[in-house]
Amino acid sequence: MEKELMAAVLSAAVLAVAPVAPALAQQDPPAAKSAPAKPEQPNVAEFDKQAAQIQENMRKMQDQMDKIRKTQDPQERQKLLQEHATTMQSTMAMMHGMRGPGMMGCCGGTPMGGGHMMGGGPMMGWGQMRGYYSKLTPEQMKQRQYMMDQYMGMQQMMMNQMMQHQNMSAQPPR
Template sequence: MKDLVFAIAICTALTSPMLLAASKDTATPQSASRTQSPDTAAFDKSLAQFREQMKTMQAQMNQIRQTQDPQERQKLLQQHWATMQSAMTTMRGMWEPGMLGYRGRGPGMMGPGMMGGGWGHMGGYYSRLTPEQLRQRQYMTDQYLQMQQEMMNNMMWQQQYWMGPPASPQ
């Protein structure tokens, strides 16, 4: 159980756009923040790239399930892990400034004050969006959440195969 919780924590940390936002000093003064239309074309391009990576991971997982050789399984698991890392990089790139309509932070990312009122940069953000921008944001958010779910599933499968089959009671 601890291993499963650990795997979930790692996946959440690796796919969290907060890590990217926190690692960059891209804070802009509130007066400089302007509503920017999400770049759906760039998002769709990244989404297509992610879907290809997911197909590759599915094929790798099928090979892992079919192999009986432990050494071959380890090799395939390492390849699967590398593909997952690449997919996570693609996902993180989708939070670059402007990609989803934000200037420097993912949705709801807190600024330097963190718990002490760090949400000020988001004040009124959604109320300034046009209906079309809101529709674009919702589309991208829905797609991104699905991508996170798929990555979580792959992390859990990866964990299961690294641990091996459960021991049978004797």
């Protein structure tokens, strides 16, 4: 009985450590960590292309919202609200895709800190980002700032659409 219990405890310990072992094996050797890593060049042209598509979706969402406001038919209103929600979801997915490497991404190929702010772990502070930004050229810094400024505006428009959608969903048709 003791041997079975010991085997179960040992198996549990091995299984608990097993997912960590490959991660430890994949870590860079100390010499590679000290070598300066060159940040990935931002792709402003691709960013602008995706931003234009997002802007088009924003116009589409605003048109959908105008139709929702004008409709008197409750069934038509529900259909339009569903179409608006679908457009919002696809637009949010496009915006999320913009944060990858080569666009606005950073931090070793993970999008803006690997999503730490969305519950994936501790938030990234300047301590973790300092090394990344200190390696950017002035031109790369300008490109990152341009993309961030554009992205923040898109986020604000998306929040406005979400608020309008919520308000329209709560109001009965006129």
